[in-house]
Amino acid sequence: MIGVVVTAFAVLGLLTVIPGPDMAVVTRAGLSGGRSAALRATFGVVAGLMVWGALTVVGLGAVLAASAEAYTVVKIVGGMYLVYLGVSTLWRSRTRPHAAPSAPAPAPSSGSSWRAGFLTNLLNPKIAVFYTGLLPQLVPPGWPTAPSLALLVLVHGLLGIVWLGAYSILLTRARTTLEKPSVRKVLDRITGSVLFGFGAVVVAEAR
Incomplete structure (x- = not known):
């Protein structure tokens, strides 16, 4: 029994x-906004997980996963949202060099970072599939x-929270280096490309 529990936690850790x-x-x-914004995004991500988790516990997640039409809509909307985040990040990297070094871009509002994390997971169909398909198999027998x-x-x-929170702290501890215009431009372009790529793949899979 202990081995089954350890395996379940290991699978969750790997997914994390x-x-x-x-x-x-x-x-x-x-x-964009430093440690506080990264932590807000982290809690938004986890909040999105909790929504899918609640739907799974009450059985509604399985209903959605079983509906091809609803699942396709979630995939398209979620993919387009990731594409939007990627394009906006790439656009920011394009305009950043024109700003004066002494006048950094304004930090995102307290709600926007949380909302981005929340919607990213809420509209992530793969989380729905994992929670409705694999998670029940991790329940120990009996x-x-x-x-x-x-x-x-x-x-x-x-x-x-632990993983992304630790990542947020490590990311922003390197703030002195990350705030250099050339470094920020490269990181924005990498991050934007990753978000765009994830979104494009999700949309393509929905077709």
């Missing part, structure tokens, strides 16, 4: 640390299904 849109959105927020799913969702959320 694999780079994806979540990390790209946190990077985008950290480069354990009550709904409480066990809720526990696994909470563990996944805590792992996300």
Whole structure:
């Protein structure tokens, strides 16, 4: 039984640390607004996970995953949102060199970073597939299904906070280097390209 629990937590940990849109959105927020923005994006990401987790616990997530039309809509909307974030980040990298070094770009509002993280996961169809398809298989035999799913969702959320929170701190500790115009331009272009690429792939898969 202990081995089954350890395996379940290991799978959740692996899913957490694999780079994806979540990390790209946190990077985008950290480069724009510093540590506080990155942490807000982190909590937004986890909030999106909690929504999918709640839907899975009550059984609504499986209904959505079983509907080809609804799933396609989520994929298209989610992919387009990632494309939008990528394009806006690339545009920022294009305009940044024209700004005076002493006048940095304004930091995002307290809500925008959280909202970006939240929507990124809320509109991520792969999270829906994982929660409705794989997560129930991680429930140890003999354990009550709904409480066990809720526990696994909470563990996944805590792992996300720890991982992305630590990443946010490490990212912004290098602020002196990251604030150099040439470095910021390169990082913005990498982050924007990653977000755009993720979004384009999701939209293409929905066709």
